[in-house]
Amino acid sequence: MSPALRKIVLPVGTFLSFLLGWQLLSEALDVPVYLLPSPLDIYEGGGKLGPAILSNTLETLKTILLGFVCACAVGIPLGVVVSVNRTISEMIYPLIVFLNAIPIIAIAPILVVIFGTDMTTRLIIVTLTCFFPIMVNTAAGMMDTPKEMLDLARVAGASRMGEILSVRLPSAIPFIFSGLRIGVTVAVVGAVVAEFVNANKGLGFLVTSSTAQFAIPTATACVVILAVISVVLYEAVNWAHRAFFGWSIKTKAGE
Amino acid sequence: MIHATPARAAHSEAEMPSGEPRREPIIELAHAGVIFATSKGDPLVAVEDMSLTIYREEIVSLVGPSGCGKSTVLRMLAGLQQPTSGDIWIGGGKTRRGFSEVAIVFQRPTLLPWLSVMDNVLYPVKVLQRPTKAHRSRAMELLELVGLQDMAERMPHELSGGMQQRASIARSLILDPKILLMDEPFGALDALTREDLQLDLLDIHAETRKTILLVTHSINEAVLLSDRVAVMSARPGRMQDLVEIDVPKPRGAESAARPDFLALSQRIRDDIFGPRTGRKGRRA
Numbered sequence: 001m002s003p004a005l006r007k008i009v010l011p012v013g014t015f016l017s018f019l020l021g022w023q024l025l026s027e028a029l030d031v032p033v034y035l036l037p038s039p040l041d042i043y044e045g046g047g048k049l050g051p052a053i054l055s056n057t058l059e060t061l062k063t064i065l066l067g068f069v070c071a072c073a074v075g076i077p078l079g080v081v082v083s084v085n086r087t088i089s090e091m092i093y094p095l096i097v098f099l100n101a102i103p104i105i106a107i108a109p110i111l112v113v114i115f116g117t118d119m120t121t122r123l124i125i126v127t128l129t130c131f132f133p134i135m136v137n138t139a140a141g142m143m144d145t146p147k148e149m150l151d152l153a154r155v156a157g158a159s160r161m162g163e164i165l166s167v168r169l170p171s172a173i174p175f176i177f178s179g180l181r182i183g184v185t186v187a188v189v190g191a192v193v194a195e196f197v198n199a200n201k202g203l204g205f206l207v208t209s210s211t212a213q214f215a216i217p218t219a220t221a222c223v224v225i226l227a228v229i230s231v232v233l234y235e236a237v238n239w240a241h242r243a244f245f246g247w248s249i250k251t252k253a254g255e
Numbered sequence: 256m257i258h259a260t261p262a263r264a265a266h267s268e269a270e271m272p273s274g275e276p277r278r279e280p281i282i283e284l285a286h287a288g289v290i291f292a293t294s295k296g297d298p299l300v301a302v303e304d305m306s307l308t309i310y311r312e313e314i315v316s317l318v319g320p321s322g323c324g325k326s327t328v329l330r331m332l333a334g335l336q337q338p339t340s341g342d343i344w345i346g347g348g349k350t351r352r353g354f355s356e357v358a359i360v361f362q363r364p365t366l367l368p369w370l371s372v373m374d375n376v377l378y379p380v381k382v383l384q385r386p387t388k389a390h391r392s393r394a395m396e397l398l399e400l401v402g403l404q405d406m407a408e409r410m411p412h413e414l415s416g417g418m419q420q421r422a423s424i425a426r427s428l429i430l431d432p433k434i435l436l437m438d439e440p441f442g443a444l445d446a447l448t449r450e451d452l453q454l455d456l457l458d459i460h461a462e463t464r465k466t467i468l469l470v471t472h473s474i475n476e477a478v479l480l481s482d483r484v485a486v487m488s489a490r491p492g493r494m495q496d497l498v499e500i501d502v503p504k505p506r507g508a509e510s511a512a513r514p515d516f517l518a519l520s521q522r523i524r525d526d527i528f529g530p531r532t533g534r535k536g537r538r539a
């Protein structure tokens with residue numbers, strides 16, 4: 001088997017066997033569907049929603065992606081700023097650590113009261129959940145810039161800004177992408193929390209509403225879709241890294 | 256401190272060998288010293304009481320045992336390290352305009368991995384302005400000079416270590432600097448490329464009359480390329496000897512067989528290791 005094929009066949013095989021084992025076990029032990037639905041139950045539960053499942057998935061995806069973009073727009077510049085300016089760093093880092101320390105599930109209902117029940121609130125929740133890893137990794141990457149490259153920029157006469165843009169930021173790319181990979185999966189969690197407390201559509205909303213009606217297989221189907229979204233987005237970030245910043249992967253492997 | 260005017264011009268005039276036409280100083284180190292604070296607490300004296308005047312259009316080599324502070328001297332002149340005592344002065348333009356004034360080739364290639372070889376060579380331009388067509392064709396010429404014309408669009412990680420160093424030499428020349436600081440530029444190269452580039456450097460110098468300060472581990476290279484060789488002693492690094500190289504120019508690979516070449520090499524070797532007959536003398 002070729003290595004590329006192995007990478008697909010092995011995990012898919014494991015996954016299918018897991019599903020099969022689960023199905024057989026829940027039939028053999030006759031597990032009640034409200035306790036633990038079998039894969040087929042889940043499939044049927046999802047099917048019951050019909051086309052609604054698609055529109056709700058798209059709604060959640062919208063929340064995740066917009067929130068993630070906001071988190072990048074906040075996290076990357078913040079990471080740059082705290083890494084290059086000591087005073088600003090000392091001023092705002094504690095505040096940011098504090099913001100990140102707030103349990104998002106606890107503050108989400110309060111945010112709904114403050115900002116209302118529309119998309120804005122959901123975006124705030126998603127941004128708050130996932131900007132931190134993006135920021136911290138960006139800052140770490142900026143500080144990790146090899147000293148020789150900074151020396152080069154200085155002798156070449158680069159301004160402070162030129163140094164940041166021409167050397168520090170590009171050399172932080174691998175770190176920034178580590179942050180984005182973590183951030184995008186956390187954004188999924190943030191979106192679900194947002195929909196738990198404040199939505200009348202979306203997969204998070206479907207999970208709560210189906211559970212309330214004891215439609216456990218339907219709720220589980222939504223959870224499965226969320227997991228798939230998470231994996232797909234993670235791989236999408238990976239793909240973007242390879243496609244647009246291939247040099248930063250090859251140099252790492254080459255060293 | 257870096258002065259805007261020669262701190263010790265009178266002193267440097269006095270140092271000039273008599274009978275030579277008037278030479279114009281461009282770099283001056285006056286009792287310059289660098290002391291590093293170390294993590295252990297006791298300060299490390301990297302360079303001590305270093306005085307050296309380098310004149311326009313001259314090639315000076317800096318030789319000495321590993322760790323004696325050669326790179327530190329170069330970093331001082333590049334503006335990357337402040338002397339903790341003494342003065343340094345660099346002539347030339349009023350404002351330091353990056354690589355067009357003082358360019359440096361580091362001991363390691365230091366190419367930016369996200370830029371193609373061509374863009375790396377153009378980096379010193381891009382820091383100051385938008386590269387023009389003329390800059391691009393100059394970059395291509397320089398890549399040809401160092402034998403990398405086919406690699407212009409490659410990324411640095413696709414190049415061997417020696418090729419990367421050659422690209423960084425091309426980069427140092429892109430803005431036609433008045434002063435070129437080179438920290439063991441040929442150290443990582445194979446013997447053949449090394450010889451080739453040494454002679455290229457002589458050609459470049461003959462053509463452009465740059466002032467070059469070259470750190471090297473090779474006594475042969477120092478004698479072949481230099482007008483003067485500054486020998487530094489081991490820690491604390493200080494000037495031990497300043498050797499005038501009067502081997503006639505133009506020099507080539509065959510110069511190395513001349514008796515005066517060999518005598519000068521031997522003198523530098525003696526400066527570094529102390530005069531000795533065999534290896535036993537090393538401790539003395």
Ligand SMILES: Nc1ncnc2c1ncn2[C@@H]1O[C@H](COP(=O)(O)OP(=O)(O)OP(=O)(O)O)[C@@H](O)[C@H]1O
Nearest residue numbers: 291292293299301320321322323324325326327328
């Ligand atoms: N940033 C620094 N902090 C502390 N010590 C330093 C620093 N840079 C250099 N040194 C020390 O200063 C001394 C001189 O270093 P330098 O790199 O100038 O030597 P060198 O002559 O270039 O050696 P080599 O030939 O091996 O390149 C060394 O002992 C080194 O450990």
Ligand SMILES: [Mg+2]
Nearest residue numbers: 325326362438
């Ligand atoms: Mg060195």
